[in-house]
Amino acid sequence: MKKAINLLMLLLLYVVAASAQKYDVKCLRGDSVAVYDVVETIRSEDTYYSKGEKLVFYLHDGDQVEGVDKFYYKGVIDTGGSIGYAVIQKDGKKYCTLSENLVFSKDNPEGVEDKVLTKSDELAHTIQGRIFNSIIPYIIIALLFLGVMVLNILAMRSKKIRSIAVVAIPACIMVGTLLEIWAYSVLGTNCFWWCDKNRYGFFGSLLRIIPFGLIVFYQVMSIKFYEPVILGEAFDGDVHDGISVKPALISILAALPVVIVSALIFEFLGLSGWVESLLILVSLLLALGIGVFLSLKRNIELMKSKKLGLLLTLFTIVYILGCIVAVWGLIVVIFKLIIQILIVGVIIGFVLYAMPEPKGGGGGNVTYRTVYYDEDRKTHDSAYARDKANEEIAKREAGKIN
Numbered sequence: 001m002k003k004a005i006n007l008l009m010l011l012l013l014y015v016v017a018a019s020a021q022k023y024d025v026k027c028l029r030g031d032s033v034a035v036y037d038v039v040e041t042i043r044s045e046d047t048y049y050s051k052g053e054k055l056v057f058y059l060h061d062g063d064q065v066e067g068v069d070k071f072y073y074k075g076v077i078d079t080g081g082s083i084g085y086a087v088i089q090k091d092g093k094k095y096c097t098l099s100e101n102l103v104f105s106k107d108n109p110e111g112v113e114d115k116v117l118t119k120s121d122e123l124a125h126t127i128q129g130r131i132f133n134s135i136i137p138y139i140i141i142a143l144l145f146l147g148v149m150v151l152n153i154l155a156m157r158s159k160k161i162r163s164i165a166v167v168a169i170p171a172c173i174m175v176g177t178l179l180e181i182w183a184y185s186v187l188g189t190n191c192f193w194w195c196d197k198n199r200y201g202f203f204g205s206l207l208r209i210i211p212f213g214l215i216v217f218y219q220v221m222s223i224k225f226y227e228p229v230i231l232g233e234a235f236d237g238d239v240h241d242g243i244s245v246k247p248a249l250i251s252i253l254a255a256l257p258v259v260i261v262s263a264l265i266f267e268f269l270g271l272s273g274w275v276e277s278l279l280i281l282v283s284l285l286l287a288l289g290i291g292v293f294l295s296l297k298r299n300i301e302l303m304k305s306k307k308l309g310l311l312l313t314l315f316t317i318v319y320i321l322g323c324i325v326a327v328w329g330l331i332v333v334i335f336k337l338i339i340q341i342l343i344v345g346v347i348i349g350f351v352l353y354a355m356p357e358p359k360g361g362g363g364g365n366v367t368y369r370t371v372y373y374d375e376d377r378k379t380h381d382s383a384y385a386r387d388k389a390n391e392e393i394a395k396r397e398a399g400k401i402n
Contacts, residue, residue: 021067022105038096067116146175176255177322195333251291258287
C-alpha cells in the first residue's frame with residue numbers, strides 16, 4: 001500500500017512537472033508586445049525554432065500565455081549579439097515573442113520549473129531593471145552633459161557663472177557617469193538597448209547612434225574643456241600643466257590584464273587557495289595604485305592643496321570609468337551595424353562607379369563631360385563600361401573571341 005502511494009505521488013509530481021508553463025505579459029516598454037510566427041525545424045529528433053517575419057498579433061500587459069521553449073534570434077546579418085525569444089502557444093498554435101516581456105506566472109502549480117526565462121529576463125523586471133529599460137535615465141544623462149556644455153561656454157564669458165561652474169560641471173559629469181556605470185552594472189551591454197538594430201532596424205539604430213556618438217565624444221573631452229574653468233586664465237592649454245588623467249587611465253586599463261597574467265603565473269607556479277587570491281589582490285592594488293598615486297601627486301601640485309587634489313583625483317577616476325563604459329557601449333552598438341554599413345557602402349560605391357556621368361548641366365552654354373577610353377581608344381560614359389570593354393578586348397586578343 002505504501003509503495004502504491006509513493007508511486008502515485010511520483011506520478012503526480014511528473015504530471016505537474018510536465019504541465020504547461022504559464023507566463024504573464026509584463027511589457028518593459030509600452031503596453032503591448034509584438035508576436036511573430038515561428039519556424040519549427042526538426043533535425044535528428046531535436047526541435048529548433050527561428051523567428052518568422054510575419055507579425056501575427058499583439059499581447060498586452062496582464063495577458064497570460066503558455067511557454068513552450070526559447071531560442072536566440074541573430075537576424076540575417078548580425079555580429080553583435082542576439083535577442084532571446086520565447087516560443088509560446090496560443091489556441092493550439094505556436095508563435096514567438098521577446099522573452100524579456102514575460103514573467104513566470106504565480107498561477108503555475110508548485111513543482112513546475114521555468115525553462116524559458118533567463119536571469120537577464122528576470123533582472124529586467126526588478127526595480128533597477130525597469131529603471132534602465134526605460135528611456136528616462138538616458139535622457140537625464142544626455143541633459144547633464146548638455147548642461148556641462150552650456151556651463152563651459154558661459155563660464156568663459158562670466159566670472160560669476162565661472163565660480164558656479166567650477167563645482168557644477170564636475171557634479172554634472174559625476175552624476176552622469178555614475179548613472180552610466182550603474183546602468184552597465186545592472187544590464188551589462190543590454191543597457192544600450194535603445195541603439196539595438198534588432199529592435200529598431202538599421203536606420204532606426206543609426207539615427208540613435210549618431211547623437212550617442214556626439215555625447216560620448218563630448219564626455220571624453222569634457223575634462224579638457226573643464227580645465228580652463230577650474231585653472232583660470234593662467235592655464236595656457238599645455239597638457240603637462242592640466243589635470244592629471246593619463247597615469248590613472250593607464251593603471252585602470254592595465255588592471256584586468258595584470259590580474260589575468262598574475263593568475264596564470266601563480267597557477268604555473270603551483271600556488272592555490274588563499275595565497276593565490278592574496279597575491280592576485282596585491283597585483284591588482286599595485287596596478288591600480290601606481291597610476292592613481294602619480295595622478296594624485298600631480299593634481300595636489302596643480303591645485304596646491306591636498307584636499308582639492310584628492311577631490312580632483314576622485315573625480316577623474318569616476319570620469320575615467322564613465323568614459324570607458326560609454327566608449328565601450330559605442331563600440332558595441334557600432335559593431336552591430338558595421339557589416340551592414342560596409343554592405344551599404346559597397347552598394348553605393350558600385351552605383352557611383354557604374355553610373356554614367358551627366359552629359360549636361362548649368363553654367364550657360366558650357367557642357368562638361370567625362371570620357372573614358374578603352375584599349376581601342378573608343379569612348380565610354382563610365383569607368384565600369386570602359387573596364388567591361390577592356391575585358392572583351394583582352395579575350396579577343398587571347399583568341400577566345402573571334
